[in-house]
Amino acid sequence: MRRGLSIILAGCALLFGQRASAGSLTVFCSSSGAEMALCRSETQAWSRATGNTVTLVPLLSDWGTILPLYRQLLSAQKTMVDILVMDGTWLGTLAPMLGTIAPAPDDGDLAPGPFVSAGREVALPWYRDIGxxxxxxxxxxxxxxxxxxxxxxxxxxxxxxxxxxxxxxxxxxxxxxxxxxxxxxxxxxxxxxxxxxxxxxxxxxxxxxxxxxxxxxxxxxxxxxxxxxxxxxxxxxxxxxxxxxxxxxxxxxxxxxxxxxxxxxxxxxxxxxxxxxxxxxxxxxxxxxxxxDGTVYLGMARGTAHPAEALSLMRYLTSRAVERARVVTGAYIPARRSLLDEPDVRAALPVLATIRSALLHPVLRPMAQTGVDYPRVAWLAANGFHDALRDRHDAPDTLHRLANVFEVMAHRGQWPGRPADKNALQEKTE
Missing domain, CATH: 3.40.190.10 (Periplasmic binding protein-like II)
Incomplete structure (x- = not known):
């Protein structure tokens, strides 16, 4: 894992050193063949329309290595990345390092909506998934x-x-x-x-x-x-x-x-x-x-030198036209509600007719409520649930113990869901 991170960080440093043009964006995309091909065609179309250039960087196939990579990149003195593809579970901990996204009139069509942390929109849903x-x-x-x-x-x-x-x-x-x-x-x-x-x-x-x-x-x-x-x-x-x-x-x-x-x-x-x-x-x-809910999001680095261009590209990638093409070409579930009943979308992804009711009632994991503490909360909960499944008599004790630990964590002032915690998180993100 460390070797993989070092290789990517070195490559990003070399890439950053070569970038000079004002409209040049670096975008991380999945390394899978289908998604990288879609990333390439979509960003190239935006480049042709705007005159900006985009360099795509493939992510490691093991998504477990990507969060620490993002943390290192976003914490660097010089920003080496502009736009990031993110799993929803990373948003709470990365939010302080992500740029603010200006709201748009059609944000209400996105489901789930833009991810908000400390009063700032920091990520846009790109495509959806669900259990x-x-x-x-x-x-x-x-x-x-x-x-x-x-x-x-x-x-x-x-x-x-x-x-x-x-x-x-x-x-x-x-x-x-x-x-x-x-x-x-x-x-x-x-x-x-x-x-x-x-x-x-x-x-x-x-x-x-x-x-x-x-x-x-x-x-x-x-x-x-x-x-x-x-x-x-x-x-x-x-x-x-x-x-x-x-x-x-x-x-x-x-x-x-x-x-x-x-x-x-x-x-x-x-x-x-x-x-x-x-x-x-x-x-x-x-x-x-x-x-x-297993939505994948797009966000931009808080230190990007090209916030206007980055926002323009993110808005393009999450537009109705691009999301429609993405579901037809790659069978991705669109994040825009208005597309779910379109005939060409239904024809490309027939399971939508069956699963649409579940998409209307997604279960959201508590990333927004726990903020930067979500990785720790998830690790503790997963270990506790696993122990309870191995020992059928341990479930009440496990849940009670976990609840007590999470109460202590909540009162440390790190969780934005509680009114008393908002100022503390704001100080941490500014």
């Missing part, structure tokens, strides 16, 4: 079962199909695979289990809402899946591990992100044409469909 339920449509049809609406329904159907298929010789089939590794992925799963009454660790008001009956029941329910409908190894699984099990035909249900849809239906996939997707189940079937 979803993938299922073996052929197996549900075989056993005449509906798509589960509640977690209890899912457990019952998973057990029924798993046991029946194993009895017919498929001993490797499991009912449900998900992400139990001690990481951000587990935070996402847990918040989806909790439901509206179980809270989101920290409420929008800044109040810690973790220690409650619904959260305790959710963790106990998930712990009961392990070894029954979910393999014990699920506690070490991330998204790709879960996808591998599901795509190889060894699971009935899977929780994952939108990217898994195209891969599961690739002609080379063993389950191509047999997969369905739906909003995740809920604690109570009567609750609206929900999934954790």
């Amino acid at each position: 979803l339920l993938f299922y073996r449509r052929d197996l549900l049809e075989k056993y005449r079962l509906p798509v589960p609406q509640s977690w209890d329904d899912l457990a019952a159907e998973a057990r029924t199909i798993q046991n029946a298929e194993r009895a017919h010789g498929d001993g490797s089939l499991w009912g449900y695979v998900w992400q139990g590794r001690t990481a951000e992925s587990l935070i996402c799963n847990a918040l989806e289990w909790f439901g509206p009454a179980g809270g989101t660790i920290v409420a929008e008001s800044g109040a810690v809402d973790l220690d409650n009956a619904d959260a305790r029941a959710a963790l106990a329910r998930a712990a009961g899946w392990i070894g029954t409908i979910s393999p014990a190894g699920v506690l070490s699984d991330d998204e790709e591990a879960a996808r591998g099990v599901f795509q190889d035909g060894h699971a009935v249900f899977m929780r994952n992100w939108v990217y898994a849809w195209a891969l599961a239906n690739d002609p080379q996939s063993p389950i191509a044409g047999k997969v369905g997707v739906a909003p995740l189940p809920r604690a109570r079937a009567s609750e609206p469909p929900r999934g954790v």
Whole structure:
């Protein structure tokens, strides 16, 4: 990891030394082939229209290394980057180092809206993602079962199909695979289990809402899946591990992100044409469909020498025309609500018709409420949830202990969600 950061930092220093023109922007983009190709074509179109130039820098494939890289770049005396592609979980800690984005009249069309920290807009949503339920449509049809609406329904159907298929010789089939590794992925799963009454660790008001009956029941329910409908190894699984099990035909249900849809239906996939997707189940079937929001954002360095040009490019990249082209070309979920029902967008991404209800009720992780403390909050919560899943009797104690720790952190004056904390954070960001 350190070697990778050093190489990129050295490359950025060389690049910065070569830049001289007033309208020259440096933009970080994903290193994946599809996204880099879209970044290149979109920024080139803006360059031709404005006369400015753009240099793209590919990010490391391991996104776990990018946050420390960004921290180093944004803290440097001379800014080596103008625009950054950011995972939503990084926004709270990077916000003090990001430039202010002037509001625009059509910001209300963005969902979720621009990220605000200490009263400043610092990031624009670029494209969306959301936690979803993938299922073996052929197996549900075989056993005449509906798509589960509640977690209890899912457990019952998973057990029924798993046991029946194993009895017919498929001993490797499991009912449900998900992400139990001690990481951000587990935070996402847990918040989806909790439901509206179980809270989101920290409420929008800044109040810690973790220690409650619904959260305790959710963790106990998930712990009961392990070894029954979910393999014990699920506690070490991330998204790709879960996808591998599901795509190889060894699971009935899977929780994952939108990217898994195209891969599961690739002609080379063993389950191509047999997969369905739906909003995740809920604690109570009567609750609206929900999934954790996985939006990717754009922001600019606070020390950029070209704030007007950087803002112009970000506004172009998040415009209706570019987002429409991006979903048609690359099957990205647009961040603009007004595009979700357009026929060409629906044709390019058919799953939108099924998951649109979940997009209307995203579960937001508490990045805005916890500010620069979010990485620490997430690390503590993920470890606590993991421990509770391993020891089914530990959930109440774990949640109570975590809530107490977060209360102490909140009162240190670092969390902008509490009125008394706002001035302290403002001082930190100016």
